[in-house]
Amino acid sequence: MNDRSRSKSVLVGVVALVGLSFGALVACPANQEPDRRAELLASLVEAQFIPTLGEASERGEALHTAATALCSSPDAAHLDAAQDAWWQLRAPWKRALAIPLGPIIDDGFDMAIDFWPLRPSSVEGGVAAGVSSQAELDALGVASKGMPAVEYLLWDPLAGDEAVLAALTGADGPARCAYLELLTADVALRLAELDDAWRDDYATQLVGAGTSETYPDLALAIDAIVNAMIAGLHDLDDMKLAKPLGLTSASGADPELVESRISDRSLTDARDALAGFEAAYLGTDDGGLGLTILVEQRNPDVDAKIRAELEAAKLALAAVPEPLRLAISSDAAAVEQAQVAIKQVRISMTADVASLLGVTVSLSDNDGD
């Protein structure tokens, strides 16, 4: 056999091998489990994220209406109604913020609506300045506005509701009320803008992952979801529990770092945030899908572990006595137990789930080999 015919034989061999491989590929029965990532993204967006933001937007309007009514007739009944409207708004908002994703973070809505920790001096500064127009409010920093500022004007944890009403009807009552109305209008406006940003663009980007501009492949969208879930847990266990407890600095426990400490909704906030994570992981009672469908497909043991840790976190959080601003000193062990339990879920999400799904914390093609 000469060189030429040998080369020909090699070439024929390779072509045959490639042909056989391709044939095997085509003929082989597809017995693998289906890729449910697109289905999950669509469900998360349509059954959870959009309805939750829509609910928050509606409740933002309701809060503004209640604040306007309170300022028209500053009495106990209207104060109760305004406080209730604020309280009701926190639930969908904290659930939405548990998965800080897209415009919530990218466009700064989280800070504009829910700046933490509350700075009373900034709010009083807004009142004292006689801010009475949206343009003037826009010029103020995020510490002067948002839901914590509204909370500050609607509650007085030491002197009670009578003191709040006295302030609204006292010498600087008109300025206080005008500022309150402006703040609630601003919160409603921001929530509506956030809702629009999701509906008009971001939801399409997520649901269309694989071909959309933001997520040209599905893996990137799943990365974003998993990373947002981890970020939400980090905010809860580290920022909202560990920091007030004094676990992250040498300065000890600090009640001023407790979220929603004026209304004492702190633990309900935490439970709502955990509920937001739970819904994104487990899905919803009305058939909305959660990340569990992917994790369970890849490794049922990891899925079972996350479920067990989530249950333990809920129990630990439920065991913390009200209110949190006092519990961080009077029952620090219970608060720390809840913080550790939530952190355990975060560790498993960061290490096990991210590893299982091939999720990268910060995707960049400056790494990989």
Next chain:
Amino acid sequence: MQRGLDRARAWAHPRVDASSLVILRVFVGLLVCVSALRFVARGWVSELLLAPSFHFHYWGFAWVRAPGPALAYGLFAVLAAASLALAAGVRVRLSALICWVAFTYIELIDLTYYLNHYYFITCLLATFVLLPPRPDADGRVSRAKLTLVRVQVGLVYVFAGVAKLGSDWLVHAQPLRTWLAQHADLPVVGAWLDEAWLAHLASWSGLGFDLLVVPALLWRRTRKVAYAAVVGFHVITGLLFPIGMFPWFMIGCATIMFAPDWPRRFMALNLESGGHAPTKPRLEQALAGLAGALLVVQIALPWRALLYPGSMLWHEQGFRFGYRVMLIEKVGFVEFRVHDRVSGDRWTVAPHAELSALQVKMMSTQPDLIAQYARHLATRLEHEMPGADIEVRADVFVAFNGRPHARLIDPQTDLAATRAGLAAKPWILPAPTTDPP
């Protein structure tokens, strides 16, 4: 002994066509230039070099300081210009030297940005400095020069293949099983990428490719098929995985395995036939010897991993500088616990406040980086809190190649008291014994 040396000299002496070396130089010069421009265009100079307030240093290179903005951008401009000069054949040795200095300095700034292909480019540019890829006065080069460059390129494949000889890769098809499944949404082939058998097929094919491609490229009869496989393999991996410029470098560099005169025969190119006459033959011989020594070092370095007990994929001692490409899917969680022995205060520190997301990600799975940051944290806190005596411990949980997470580091060890070095680190806990799913 003398006889052996004589035979080696006789083997190395024949003159061969220089054009394949020239083409390699053009490829490398252009790709280094593209890499430099891409690094700037993607904002990585600012994000990776300028923004972080702390950089992880290579052992023995703590003296390398991050540049300021002017020097950083200037370095990339110099690198781009010198790499173009290298490609064009202008003052080849000087261009290669400038490229090597600029590239190596950039690489030494932060250990978390270590990549095998950056290491490869650093070594290749060093080889170009020692053995300039240009024709001699007769338009040819010694066979020894071509062979040394071929070995430099071939090392990448051979060691990438050797590194795959482990149960994770061969038995469990990890990490390819995890990575391929991410692309299950691709049209036509996507449905198959989630199949276990395909991950196994890809793993074994990858091993075969890495181990056989160098001899297959060198052997004339298999060369065309082998190069088609090189192009196919690197294009596919480049499309599926975020590995930057690596595939394009290897597609270019693999041509050095072709017959030395291939550019003249296939591209009808008459490259730089009038060449450079060495003015100091003894110096050139010494530099060629250095190039050989550089290869010996590269061949020896990967084996140091055998000196460390336990799974190298887990502890990563001896992992770098071994061309161990794409072997691990590893994710970690790290949190530092600080204790001031003077005040008795204890608190935790999340590294995100000081480090970039990429630095945290890379540090969270690599024990030496975790210890390095712990030492820095102790120094920083003792500076901020005069009189404090800081201990730093770490809670580090790592999952690799599909296994459930486990602690990587002994949580009782004061990492601030550890010393950097090559000795085995007793504070790294054993790897989990469970198999990947």
